[in-house]
Amino acid sequence: MALEREKRKMKNPKIAIVGGGLAGLMSAIKLAEKGYALSLFSLVPVKRSHSVCAQGGINAAKNLKGEGDSPWQHFEDTVYGGDFLANQPPVKGMCEAGPGIIDLLDRMGVMFNRTPEGLIDMRRFGGTKYNRAAFAGTTTGQQLLYALDEQVRRYEAAGLIKKYEGWDFLSAVIDEAGICRGLCAMNLTTLEVRTFPADAVVLATGGIGYIFGKSTNSIICNGSAASAVYQQGAYYANGEFIQIHPSTIPGEDKLRLISESVRSEGGRLWTYKDGKPWYFLEEWHPEYKNLVPRDIASRAIYKVCYELKLGIEGKNLVYLDITHLDPKLIETKLGGVVEIYQKFMGEDPRKVPMKIFPGMHYSMGGLWVDYNQMTNIPGLFAVGECEYQYHGANRLGANSLLSCFYGGMIIGRSVVEYTTGLQSGVDSVPSTVFERELKRQQQINDQLLRSADGPENPYQIHKEMGEWMTEHVTVIRYNKNLQETDHKLQELLDRYKKIGLNDRGNWANPSLPFARQLYNMLQLARVITISALARNESRGAHYKPEFPNRDDENWLKTTKARFTLHGPELSYEPVDVSLIKPRPRTY
Amino acid sequence: MDTKTVHLKIKRQRRPDEASYWEEFEIPYRPNMNVIIALQDIQKNPVTRQGQKTTPVVWxxxxxxxxxxxxxxxxNGQVRQACSTLIDKLHQPIVLAPMTKxxxxxxxxxxxxxxxxxxxxIKGWIPIDGTYDLGPGxxxxxxxxxxxxxFSxxxxxxxxxxxxxQVNPLSEFMGPAALGQVRLFNAHPTGQMNKAERWEAIMGPDGIANCSNDQNCVxxxxxxxxxxxxxxELNRDLTFYGILGLLRR
Incomplete structure (x- = not known):
């Protein structure tokens, strides 16, 4: 221990974390706790990160309900729910760490719902038969994020963490040897572009919902950072696996999530058939009923609305009904959801069934990382939703929060190992490496601010991208449509060259970062589309009617996309299925 | 054809050190609009009601x-979240202005x-020993x-x-939000071990004594x-804490 500290003193590594959601903050806490000083970059004050939107719960097999649950059972459910596409050893590690993570959060003061005995209460989520998710009302993500935000503030007050809030990640700084030596970022108020030397850079930049125009994600979840490093040579893995959440309230600005926990607590999906309520999930899946995994529930609703034309009043909507539930239970366990629905729809879900439709929710795919959370670019790490590792072809509800914490724990170990083992630190890197990257990024800004007065409106391009992606690259995918979508994306990239910014000021001008993010979104949209086009099978969230079955012989493999000037180039690597033998997935 | 529109009047300011000014906008009405959707409309096509091109409104x-x-x-004179404010429930013109504090x-x-x-x-955190596995809370x-x-x-x-x-340019008052957090952490079984530190933190010139009980916050x-x-609750706590402090002297 003392030796380790000695070594560290000599090296005194610089560490930068990008993203202030659960994964970024957990990484920061783990490193600060070991005495490492670090910089934390975020688009927004970290307390406003998208993790606050997670509603239902966090999984951990604590077996608090006498059901015989175990980490192995959790592991089994996760691998099976993910249709065997996840490498199994890290998933096992995550499930084993679960109970300890809940204890830690409990000690941090998270206001988890309690049993009459004062213990943590648990509820059931889709894809499992066990009550395994700890929860804090229906704002679990918010409560978890606040707990970490508070711990980070403690380290900030102690001088170990320096926050850069209101900075947008532009690129990694990569030296001649291909090693990541820092990052380049832009201040969103002053529009200053700066490089920050670092021995290790951790991306915890979250989801990509904005690529689909409207989703359940916050508007900062645009995948821009992940796309930027993909364009610098990082592999993007399993991009085709996009989770569509079965229950959202469609809105013009966003699709507001109605938590899966509504169904955990007894909510039922139905629509009218022959003038009578028809509980289609209960009829089609008598064992799991309303708690089938999300991909299956979403496809069922699509079938009801598009194929059977049985949506409510002919619209693409079905009922999610809690009117039969005990008002007291609704109050303490589903209060937040009821509040959101009431505020935005003006109807009381306690009295009238909610009207919902599936919407883009989560990306199982993300930056390729090894078991140490490191991308193929040495020194560049990724953690949380922006990486691909834990959920395979479909994520189970209440597993995403867990993967953020577990990933952050791994970062706490692997970044230390990596920086300790570095031959030479960032201080020995010639300044030209940073100057070159700074110039490259500054030039993009200069060009956009000075000369972007073309006829194309970036917001219009974004809208078209979102509509195409939502229509063709979500629940049901046809190769012809995927091909056309890629052509469309190339057309949009071409039109992007002629964009005009409707604000070219140099102070707090959101048009500039938006234009930059839009370019990165278009590049990542191509990865998602091309990866989906190539995978001729159906697995988890990826469903092609032309190839309705899972095809392990040809497709039990991870997609890896590499950026080239001609578009994404795909390669594949085998999945580690050494612990649980793949078997057909039926619910 | 529905020709209903939404009329907005927005207080604008280019930079912190510049004077503010007003601009008006008119956008097509759609059902279920909130204030964010209206602002997004302006962002896509920043033209004033008078047909003048302008810069997008920043929010x-x-x-x-x-x-x-x-x-x-x-x-419309009331501070609130733009996302959950529905256009249908507002009088027009809808007047938007930045917070003043x-x-x-x-x-x-x-x-x-x-x-x-x-x-x-206010030391708004639970001072845990570390993130290693120390058993349940x-x-x-x-x-x-x-x-x-x-409160959380x-x-x-x-x-x-x-x-x-009481939050105004002449006062240093930290405001109600932070006081609510003191209540939160001081009631937690672990947090209360350090409640005196948090009490001390709200006894200064920026602290709880500024509250004039106007009840607007709630x-x-x-x-x-x-x-x-x-x-x-905090006032009660501090009274006892103050008396105990005097006794200790």
């Missing part, structure tokens, strides 16, 4: 479901960093948990500071956090 928002706290602004960065975008600084000052009665949860939903949105007459809070209850 702050993120989650769009009233849980991140970003989009607070003054809408925080420095304006641009247009409707303000700098609320003072609120986060206050959270540092303390047990808690569900009734206590439920009460604490009300504070999104640092700033509405309570905006309506508080009415403005979008999450209905019982802020005045917290302040009353």
């Amino acid at each position: 702050d928002c993120n989650c769009l479901e009233e849980v991140c706290g970003a989009c607070s602004m003054i809408i 925080f420095p304006v960065i641009r247009d409707l975008l303000v700098d609320r960093s003072r609120m986060f600084e206050s959270l540092k000052k 303390p047990r808690m009665a569900e009734s206590e948990r439920r009460k604490a949860y009300e 939903r504070c999104m640092t949105c700033g509405c309570c500071l905006e309506v508080c007459p 009415k403005a809070c979008p999450k209905n956090i019982p802020l005045t209850e917290a302040i009353a």
